[in-house]
Amino acid sequence: MSTTPKSDAAEETAVPSSDAAVTTQQEISAEIEELASAAQHAGGEARQPSIDYPPYRSSILRHPTKDLRHADPETIERWAPCFGHRDVHPLEADLTIGAHAGTNSQVSGEPIGERITVSGRVVDGEGRPVAGQLVEIWQANAAGRYVHKNEQHPAPLDPNFTGVGRCLTGPDGSYHFQTIKPGPYPWGNHRNAWRPAHIHFSIFGNAFTQRLVTQMYFPGDPLFALDPIYQAITDQKARDALLATYDHDLTVPEYSMGYRWDIVLTGGDRTWMEPEEPKEHSE
Amino acid sequence: MITPGQTVGPFFGQALPYDGGNELVPVGRPDAIRLHGFVHDGDGTPIPDAMIEIWQADATGRVPRETGSLHRDGWTFTGWGRAETERTGHYSFTTVRPGPTEEGKAPFFAVVVFARGLLDRLFTRIYLPGHPANDDDPLLASLTEEERATLVATDEPTGLRFDIRLQGEGETVFLQHD
Numbered sequence: 001m002s003t004t005p006k007s008d009a010a011e012e013t014a015v016p017s018s019d020a021a022v023t024t025q026q027e028i029s030a031e032i033e034e035l036a037s038a039a040q041h042a043g044g045e046a047r048q049p050s051i052d053y054p055p056y057r058s059s060i061l062r063h064p065t066k067d068l069r070h071a072d073p074e075t076i077e078r079w080a081p082c083f084g085h086r087d088v089h090p091l092e093a094d095l096t097i098g099a100h101a102g103t104n105s106q107v108s109g110e111p112i113g114e115r116i117t118v119s120g121r122v123v124d125g126e127g128r129p130v131a132g133q134l135v136e137i138w139q140a141n142a143a144g145r146y147v148h149k150n151e152q153h154p155a156p157l158d159p160n161f162t163g164v165g166r167c168l169t170g171p172d173g174s175y176h177f178q179t180i181k182p183g184p185y186p187w188g189n190h191r192n193a194w195r196p197a198h199i200h201f202s203i204f205g206n207a208f209t210q211r212l213v214t215q216m217y218f219p220g221d222p223l224f225a226l227d228p229i230y231q232a233i234t235d236q237k238a239r240d241a242l243l244a245t246y247d248h249d250l251t252v253p254e255y256s257m258g259y260r261w262d263i264v265l266t267g268g269d270r271t272w273m274e275p276e277e278p279k280e281h282s283e
Numbered sequence: 284m285i286t287p288g289q290t291v292g293p294f295f296g297q298a299l300p301y302d303g304g305n306e307l308v309p310v311g312r313p314d315a316i317r318l319h320g321f322v323h324d325g326d327g328t329p330i331p332d333a334m335i336e337i338w339q340a341d342a343t344g345r346v347p348r349e350t351g352s353l354h355r356d357g358w359t360f361t362g363w364g365r366a367e368t369e370r371t372g373h374y375s376f377t378t379v380r381p382g383p384t385e386e387g388k389a390p391f392f393a394v395v396v397f398a399r400g401l402l403d404r405l406f407t408r409i410y411l412p413g414h415p416a417n418d419d420d421p422l423l424a425s426l427t428e429e430e431r432a433t434l435v436a437t438d439e440p441t442g443l444r445f446d447i448r449l450q451g452e453g454e455t456v457f458l459q460h461d
Contacts, residue, residue, distance in 0.1 A: 062449050
């Protein structure tokens with residue numbers, strides 16, 4: 001139990017350089033590769049991100065070291081908060097109308113970038129639609145810049161783009177956003193680190209235990225292999241579940257491109273992958 | 284395939300927190316309490332970019348089914364709140380103590396924790412100190428005394444204090460719901 005291949009590998013990478021300025025992409029990529037092959041050998045590739053994932057440096061001091069405790073959901077956890085039209089204005093689903101949707105902002109210009117529709121369905125683990133629930137998104141602008149006080153990337157801000165949107169799912173669990181395609185952006189994890197382009201999603205289910213915050217990526221991004229946040233999910237099929245697909249049916253002629261991304265919430269059936277259960281086989 | 288989680292990252296501040304998010308009831312209401320604390324990392328350093336959400340029954344134990352959390356009217360109890368940590372790693376809610384959803388059950392705040400550096404969200408619970416039903420709660424009963432202490436708030440004159448430690452000594456017990 002104490003000597004699974006996974007924990008040996010973790011041991012070797014447990015004390016990475018904390019000097020982000022000198023750690024190279026090659027070193028990060030080597031750590032990613034090592035953890036991926038360790039997970040494969042342990043037969044437990046993670047369908048959820050490994051919260052203990054040293055290549056993502058900020059995770060080192062911010063992940064619990066003890067196992068999650070099983071708790072049968074109590075009544076309150078089997079319900080979720082309700083959101084309605086009192087909470088969300090329909091225009092908040094359109095990030096291209098300039099500045100804060102649903103407010104009386106005077107800004108009316110259009111944001112720079114490739115216009116896209118992002119649409120899909122939120123369903124539970126049994127394929128049932130999650131209807132009338134809140135979906136929130138936030139993203140960088142086309143130049144890879146966020147509107148945020150801590151943002152240091154010297155790419156241009158877009159006065160017509162806040163990168164923030166909300167909507168409620170329809171009766172069939174569908175959501176629909178109009179936005180622009182975000183750019184990749186540099187970050188401080190290591191020297192010359194770049195995140196693949198992504199849109200952050202915050203999703204509520206029918207039960208509190210289905211709460212999900214995640215990121216949607218675009219197909220074919222050359223940065224996938226280099227990114228320790230995306231690679232913290234070691235199971236390729238699970239990683240693929242974060243990729244939108246180009247959908248020509250969602251495009252608008254002479255106006256915008258379209259991407260489809262469906263979201264499947266768990267009831268909590270398989271949340272963590274850490275190798276608590278050693279594989280039962282003899283070498 | 285279940286959609287995996289990803290970290291909330293550093294830039295959620297523009298999108299997720301909102302005015303009144305942490306005021307489930309108006310400050311100053313006679314039965315209002317302050318539920319607050321710090322979020323710490325494995326070095327004991329406060330985390331200035333975490334976000335806490337709570338979801339709870341009302342004082343009578345009823346599970347709220349009302350909308351309006353994002354634009355509170357000051358009268359409707361929706362049972363849900365969101366607070367980001369400040370520069371000091373401190374978070375704070377104004378709310379009421381939840382009642383038991385069934386007779387004899389230990390009431391608690393259901394909690395979910397997000398932070399930059401935390402690759403997936405974490406669930407936990409905040410139990411009320413000294414509540415007689417705590418002794419019969421299946422989760423609390425399954426924990427050591429030290430672990431149990433991480434899930435029970437501390438009484439204060441103005442309400443409840445609950446610190447969250449993501450790692451290390453006094454690490455908060457986090458949950459999975461199978």
